[in-house]
Amino acid sequence: MGLVQDSRGLRILDQTKIPHSEEWISVSSSTEMIGLIQRLAVRGAPLIGVAAALSIAQEAHLFSPVELRTRLRLLREARPTAVNLMWAVDRMLVALDRAGPAALPLEAEQIFTDDAKMCEAMAAMAYPLLPKNGSVMTICNTGGLATVGIGTALGAIRYAVEKGNSIHVYVLETRPLGQGARLTVWELANLGIPYTLVTDSMAAFLMCRKKIHGVFAGADRVARNGDVANKIGTYGLALLAKHHGIPFHIVAPSSTFDSECANGGAIPIEERSPEEVRFPFAGSEVQVWNPAFDVTPASLITALVSENGLRENGSAGF
């Protein structure tokens, strides 16, 4: 888990430091939390929603409802793509309007509990999609670090392994920031689940030369028509999976579903600092494009799994 709330207050595990060191940062204000979210010390669509809620809950007794509302709005805008942040902030806004600042800590606690429960429920729903004995691929980090539970896509893999399935995980490095190489590998090693790290450029050849039973990814936003925004590289991976006849699954909690977004074209895509792409090979003068997410059309997704069930491609409502 990338976040702890206890008698010592709210602390987050600085994910930019994993796997080299495990540094916990105490967070005393929502303003600080915005900074931590923007520099990806706190990351993972579900986790940033929970973290945002808890950071405001801490301030509930310090500020007026007007000030709290302003702070919630600023938190809501910390990053544009993952809708879980907006979902959590909106729940806090509703609680504030309904019952005032005193209601915020309880609402944040409920958001925390809900996230952990949704992870467990999603994993159970995804279970039939996992191979008994086989290999899967995954991109970015969708495990315990990205949520306050067992994770989304990686949580489903973990759940199946704990049920006795024998699964090998091919981890895509996930450039530019290496969440696969840094975070997913770290989680899998800690869990004792066998894995192999590959660069993103190896995905197609891997699918061609090794037997892959499924690709499992998370999501940052699911549009009404089933299009999914997720970490840059996901769309290409879905196309490659389709070509090789490999099922491509998205595992994401209902907090990632945006009913106000008709389709993927309406999802804002965050573009981040060129420095992320320049590192480690290119100098500071090099021209770069750095979209942090892409959009996978619903047609490429074999099954979309949430805690409420499993929508298979071609089925009603997809």
Place this chain on the structure above:
Amino acid sequence: MGLVQDSRGLRILDQTKIPHSEEWISVSSSTEMIGLIQRLAVRGAPLIGVAAALSIAQEAHLFSPVELRTRLRLLREARPTAVNLMWAVDRMLVALDRAGPAALPLEAEQIFTDDAKMCEAMAAMAYPLLPKNGSVMTICNTGGLATVGIGTALGAIRYAVEKGNSIHVYVLETRPLGQGARLTVWELANLGIPYTLVTDSMAAFLMCRKKIHGVFAGADRVARNGDVANKIGTYGLALLAKHHGIPFHIVAPSSTFDSECANGGAIPIEERSPEEVRFPFAGSEVQVWNPAFDVTPASLITALVSENGLRENGSAGF
């Protein structure tokens, strides 16, 4: 150019140091050259063939034909995938058998001259495939650094720009070793050709969101049926191009064509050190798969261009 042969002898530009510094290494033996080829100080399928030939030419007066033959065999095995190395070594072996060690310097010089000429001729052949005004994508480095001429795929782009075409080049970083980010960007900046660097994981979204007129790649070996081994990531890129309706072209000299290789399945694929994939995100204990090349089936290649002409997909002999 990544290699110079003059009164000071044979020197190679250490490509592992580009773009940070331009360090030239004097090479006095073929044994040294093997080391430089294996650690990629000398790289690029055409260039390693030329470099191998020149390194033996230097030793022609020092050793017996038997010893020279042994040294040529060791050079031939320095790297397994690019066939240009074998092509150059075999030319040297034929010259040695025909006219003895004294013939080697002239044969090496001819190999050098042929490579530069093939680059120019290929670029002219590829010219009709380049957009007048538009954007292209490329992977790895296929420019002046990879040959002793203007390059293969990147040479064709450069040729068209020098003819007056207005071309923007999207450069794929090319993990794990970053030849795109380090070498191709450096060449394009030196040539004043506008470019944008992206990670390999951005290729699909780039094709979806920007207008791309063609993908241009080089080759390490072309099989008789037109299958192409090239830098890892090329196969996936070809699949993504096909999905988006973007022409995918291979530009490679005849020295890259292996008539003894029936199809891509017969091309040996070099697997390199895990450290290449671990850098810069993962620790030394992380499990890795590191194929340095992949195979693109002929069916995904729109046109295969050599100095002898242009074979379009579906045409006779492809």
